[in-house]
Amino acid sequence: MPVARPEQQQPRVIAHVDMDCFYVQVEQRRNPALRGQPTAVVQYNDWKGGGLIAVSYEARGFGVKRSMRGDEAKRVCPGINLVQVPVARDKADLNLYRSAGSEVVAILASKGKCERASIDEVYLDLTDAAKEMLLQAPPDSPEEIFMEAAKSNILGLPSDASEKEKNVRAWLCRSDADYQDKLLACGAIIVAQLRVRVLEETQFTCSAGIAHNKMLAKLVSGMHKPAQQTVVPSSSVQDFLASLPVKKMKQLGGKLGSSLQDDLGVETIGDLLSFTKEKLQEQYGVNTGTWLWKIARGISGEEVEDRLLPKSHGCGKTFPGPKALKNSTSVKGWLDQLCDELSERIQSDLNQNKRIAQTLTLHARASKENERDLAKKFPSKSCPLRYGTGKIQEDAMKLFESGLQDFLESQNTGWIITSLSVTASKIFDIPSGTSSILRYIKGHSPAASPAIPDSSSVPEDPSLGDVP
């Protein structure tokens, strides 16, 4: 459940940047013949044509949706191009899209604090850069406004006026604006410049929201797409939130949002304003209650983290219906494949970023043989992560066996496995100073933190496996 953060008083300039139909753009760069065509990315295609995971704007015009099957997409859009996700080790391999995401992050990180929020989204804290611009080169002449910035959408300005771009240019250099709006205008110009650089250097378009906090920036980055940006002046916030359906707010898309609707009769964020902080805290606990009270007022103190890399690496696969795994031999085969991929990815992370993962976790889903929805709780298990593909495979299989024992203690019939995943987490930078290295070794050597609990075999080698 969401938690409120204390908010600083100084105005910040925050942007949320979200790539347009990202995987499709990655495939369109690989095969330019797909540009401008109705296109979707599908993974696998043997069952009903595969599942769509990204859809171009041309295809959306035909009603094609993510989560449609390939067959269904062909039905509503016979001319659609379906591009398959690469497959390696008999599973989807998303590395192409991860690399493309990193290209974008490298550019967006150049102007201030940057947080990788997902494979295709980042938050930027542009406060310092905006202040700098306001001091050194404030926008003052409508004609000289950077062209991409002049195409911004400004919440609260009429969006259908024939004079729209003129109004935007005027807003961006208003000399009678308050300080916050001036900072926001500078932020919009900086974001426009960054978006142009992303396009020039990667060939990818993106959209963005610019506001005084992450919540508002995120809400509007998707309002005008593709290849557009939207600004949220403080003066527009109240009206904007008043009519916003609760389910559109980040964190309210699931059970909490449904509870607001069903239990409190709240349909829009504005409806939340009629509840006291105490009432919301009573209903949802002090943390979530406070958070709800604040977001209803447009308040969000969450900071942009300075983090360009993911905090964990995982790989998994589902085995639906007839594909379910029915014995330890097939589980081992698949775990070996998953661990092979994971090992490669954490090894790259070590080589390229000098980061080490400390924990290996196995997740699985199981059912009773012949029964489809019952008895699904297969316990997740974790252990210290030892580098080297063979070690990871061995440890993951032990984790599985340990989980299977627990599982069988309650559900004692034939089992089937319907999904498996392995995750490497607790990833740290390798310290670079001599004394920190000593401290690091003392705290993290196998002797100090023994390997698999509850297992008969003893890990032998503290070395890092295939590190160069």
Place this chain on the structure above:
DNA sequence: CTTGGTAACTTCC
């Protein structure tokens, strides 16, 4: 195979 599949993040206890 009845909101897909593969990933990643946060919070709670």
Place this chain on the structure above:
DNA sequence: TGGAAGTTA
């Protein structure tokens, strides 16, 4: 802690 649950891409 580790493990479960929830939310989102």
